[in-house]
Amino acid sequence: MMPPNEQESSFPVTPDANRNETIPVQENRFSSPSHVIPCLDDSDDGPSHQSRQSSVLRQSLRPIILKVFEELTYSIKSQTGKGRYWFGSEEPKPNRLVLNGVSGIVKPGELLAMLGPSGSGKTTLVTALAGRLQGKLTGTVSYNGDPFTSSVKRKTGFVTQDDVLYPHLTVMETLTYTALLRLPKELTREEKIEQAETVVSDLGLTRCCKTVIGGGLIRGISGGERKRVSIGQEMLVNPSLLLLDEPTSGLDSTTAARIIATLRSLARGGRTVVTTIHQPSSRLYRMFDKVLVLSEGNPIYSGDSGRVMEYFGSIGFQPGSSFVNPADFVLDLANGITSDTKQYDQVEINGKLDRLEEQNSVKQSLISSYKKNLYPHLKEEVSRTFAQDQSVNGSRAKSMANELVDAILSFTKTRFKGEKPRIIFRTKNIYGHVGFFTLWPLMVAFSRCSFTRPGWSIVLLLNILGILPSL
Numbered sequence: 001m002m003p004p005n006e007q008e009s010s011f012p013v014t015p016d017a018n019r020n021e022t023i024p025v026q027e028n029r030f031s032s033p034s035h036v037i038p039c040l041d042d043s044d045d046g047p048s049h050q051s052r053q054s055s056v057l058r059q060s061l062r063p064i065i066l067k068v069f070e071e072l073t074y075s076i077k078s079q080t081g082k083g084r085y086w087f088g089s090e091e092p093k094p095n096r097l098v099l100n101g102v103s104g105i106v107k108p109g110e111l112l113a114m115l116g117p118s119g120s121g122k123t124t125l126v127t128a129l130a131g132r133l134q135g136k137l138t139g140t141v142s143y144n145g146d147p148f149t150s151s152v153k154r155k156t157g158f159v160t161q162d163d164v165l166y167p168h169l170t171v172m173e174t175l176t177y178t179a180l181l182r183l184p185k186e187l188t189r190e191e192k193i194e195q196a197e198t199v200v201s202d203l204g205l206t207r208c209c210k211t212v213i214g215g216g217l218i219r220g221i222s223g224g225e226r227k228r229v230s231i232g233q234e235m236l237v238n239p240s241l242l243l244l245d246e247p248t249s250g251l252d253s254t255t256a257a258r259i260i261a262t263l264r265s266l267a268r269g270g271r272t273v274v275t276t277i278h279q280p281s282s283r284l285y286r287m288f289d290k291v292l293v294l295s296e297g298n299p300i301y302s303g304d305s306g307r308v309m310e311y312f313g314s315i316g317f318q319p320g321s322s323f324v325n326p327a328d329f330v331l332d333l334a335n336g337i338t339s340d341t342k343q344y345d346q347v348e349i350n351g352k353l354d355r356l357e358e359q360n361s362v363k364q365s366l367i368s369s370y371k372k373n374l375y376p377h378l379k380e381e382v383s384r385t386f387a388q389d390q391s392v393n394g395s396r397a398k399s400m401a402n403e404l405v406d407a408i409l410s411f412t413k414t415r416f417k418g419e420k421p422r423i424i425f426r427t428k429n430i431y432g433h434v435g436f437f438t439l440w441p442l443m444v445a446f447s448r449c450s451f452t453r454p455g456w457s458i459v460l461l462l463n464i465l466g467i468l469p470s471l
């Protein structure tokens with residue numbers, strides 16, 4: 001089957017555009033996932049003990065209200081053009097697009113899965129969202145409307161594909177040391193240890209908590225347990241935003257389902273959870289709230305997981321059977337394989353070249369359909385939520401500005417022994433000039449929340465100009 005020509009979709013709107021309600025977020029707490037099968041000695045933990053631990057965890061949760069990424073593009077220098085011309089000048093290396101115009105929104109309470117064939121850019125995207133991508137990244141990633149800062153970093157958990165764990169420590173030791181090192185100093189040592197114990201219990205690791213992690217030469221816990229320890233390390237700090245790269249790779253379907261259910265449970269507790277995943281079963285797929293499908297770095301679907309079949313059907317791509325796993329269907333499409341292409345596969349008529357051309361044309365058609373049908377609605381939703389961000393930031397900035405004005409008033413009152421604050425404007429004193437010219441632009445910056453925007457350089461300039469007359 002040749003691809004339908006950039007079909008105009010009858011698909012109503014971007015799934016989320018009409019969905020005003022967010023996923024019901026449970027009580028804002030570190031919820032103990034109900035699905036987690038209790039381990040042998042889990043029964044030792046009394047309910048009061050559990051609730052006390054949960055309350056410790058609840059205190060550290062500061063939800064990231066919204067997360068937006070707009071038109072994200074990432075390119076790398078291709079390694080192919082290494083030949084040298086005469087006189088040592090290097091042949092220019094063409095840039096290779098790894099991500100091309102990726103957009104999306106994830107809200108607290110939601111679990112987003114990024115799907116795509118191997119090499120489609122999932123790891124690159126999740127690394128970019130974690131603020132750890134080196135190189136040329138264009139586009140905007142914002143967290144509650146703000147860029148990635150050290151404060152966001154503290155609230156973000158990132159579980160990488162390759163676990164980095166110390167092989168000689170037991171599971172309990174690993175999580176306890178992580179708790180002691182990463183939890184805030186406001187918590188006592190005992191509370192930190194309790195928190196590690198809660199995570200061990202929540203992730204069903206009680207049975208192996210005294211087993212060493214193991215590694216190349218030392219036999220230790222299983223791959224699934226290892227993955228859960230890595231997730232546990234991030235869960236310990238109770239992140240508002242949890243990013244995971246292939247948390248289920250190499251695991252059996254039951255363990256994988258358990259991990260995804262844990263992630264969904266964490267999302268329902270008020271967190272924003274984003275995970276990459278290779279080949280989810282239909283059972284796993286149903287647990288996702290949203291999916292983003294990538295094909296060679298290009299998005300071909302972004303939205304509600306439950307409406308993926310409806311969307312592709314609306315642009316002319318139907319599955320071969322009605323009992324297909326949606327994840328298999330979209331992954332085939334992302335590879336440019338339709339139900340009809342598979343029949344060609346079996347017959348092997350025109351050889352590989354024809355098939356490749358056809359697959360490329362299917363991919364191009366899907367990319368164009370995304371741009372035409374889904375992207376405009378997504379963009380609208382992004383800008384609508386962005387406006388909400390601005391108002392949230394605005395009110396936050398106003399209260400910060402009020403606090404700042406109060407601080408200035410109390411400073412001037414003590415400094416000038418109760419005189420009215422306008423003394424700042426009259427005095428030739430250096431304090432007056434520095435105070436006025438330094439604090440006024442700062443207030444402007446607060447009220448406009450322009451610390452990270454070009455306005456900040458104007459603020460700096462005003463500061464310098466403000467200090468000059470006093471010298």
Ligand SMILES: Nc1ncnc2c1ncn2[C@@H]1O[C@H](COP(=O)(O)OP(=O)(O)OP(=O)(O)O)[C@@H](O)[C@H]1O
Binds near residue numbers: 098117118120
């Ligand atoms: N720093 C880099 N240098 C060279 N190539 C890179 C770099 N980063 C990413 N790539 C390339 O970009 C593409 C996307 O890589 P990425 O790891 O994001 O894919 P993926 O979808 O996570 O794949 P997998 O599912 O196999 O892990 C790959 O072809 C990879 O080779």
